Amino acid sequence: MHSRLHTRFVIALALLVGAIGAPAAQDVSLPNQPDSLKFAIIGDSGTGSSSQHKVAEMLIAARAKFPYEFILMMGDNLYSGSGPKDYQKKFEVPYKPLLDSGLKFYAALGNHDNTDEKNYKPFNMGGQRYYTFKPKNGVRVFALDSNYMDQPQLQWLEKELTASGSDWKIVFFHHPLYSSGMHGSDIQLRAQLEPLFLKHGVDVVFSGHEHFYERIKPQKGIYYFTSGGAAKLREGDVNKTNLTAKSFDTGYHFMVIELTKDALHFQAISDQGKTVDSGTLPRVTDQEKKKLSTS
């Protein structure tokens, strides 16, 4: 009896300490509508470092307020090796509470990733370097392998974009087409992808690779975000250009996104729980995009 009481007391104390010690849930300022699509973004996350854990804690805390349904990984999911210990240390352990809750991760490959990550089930790549999925009616997501943009991949993308009709089209891959950072805009990749994006009405593109946050001014009607600071940081690396709408390069971060029928709501949150950027972007119609791409 005494022992049972003692156990109960210990559990209650642990819960209390846990509640106090848990990172404060940030003020997620997105509309949080019942029928919207909600997801999160992390990039360049696979270090296993304390900074990755810190961002993971913030992600977990954010989900309590904003129940996002999946996480997109922008690549560099496992730095410096992809042995069993790497998967544990740099993915399974930091995101354990999210994985245990059944949350799905969808990964793109970065230049630090081994291509066999495509067979790792929790990355949900279906054994492919590039793939697509439909998380909700009216929304289609495309994951690309920007390290190796060969003809079969480009042909596949064209085919899938054509088939996606009037859905919201979200594309994510590692190397940003527009960037004000050390690596800069990937011009050769842009030359291949942008015409397809314009032709088929891609709405928004997410990338990583640069270890900071940057929102690019809309380019020909397409929204671009770089989010590569979920465990790596290159402080002061944003060399603001006329591309930059908003940037953050003094801390780690992740993003939360909400898609409604006509708008994309976004929020970038630092590892300290501070909102570093947020806003609402209206969906650009195909007609407007065509006008913008030719002007």
Add this chain to the structure above:
Amino acid sequence: MRVFTRVIHTIFCLMLAVAWPHAYAAQKSAVNPDAQVLQDFKARVDKYVELRNKADDGAPPIKKTDDSTELRSAQQGLAERIGAARTPAKQGDIFTPEIAARFRKLLRPEVNEPGTKATIKDDNPGAFPFKVNGPYPSKEPLSTVPPNVLASLPPLPKDIEYRFVNKHLILRDARANLIIDYIPNALS
């Protein structure tokens, strides 16, 4: 005068008739060797893939799994079987001197395109020791191969890829994480 012109004309026609087949043949041979070289490359790569398929025959396929240990052991197992079946393998087995020379020619204009060299350099893992039939070190990043470079090189079967290591172009089996062959200083 008219007779003289006719004679000159006839001689010219005769010369043309004699020279044309030779010129055509020369032109043809100037095109064909390149095609032959690339055909030879394709045949060598196909032979490798055949060998890999045999090495893979009977072994459990690399399946989608949430067990990362299984992923690693499947990849290593395949690499070991290929390694054993390919012994001895050496640099130049696929990239013969003729093929390597052709690849250098194909690469040169692309690498000089704006942004291409920077992209290759940006993600390049730099110099590290490697060998044919050896694994690509899992701790090293994989260089990005710009799309214009990929478009200029012969297409490859699934899971065989081009990568850069420092200035060398390597041929990598992505399924087995194995370096199949390389062209030294392909970017020089």
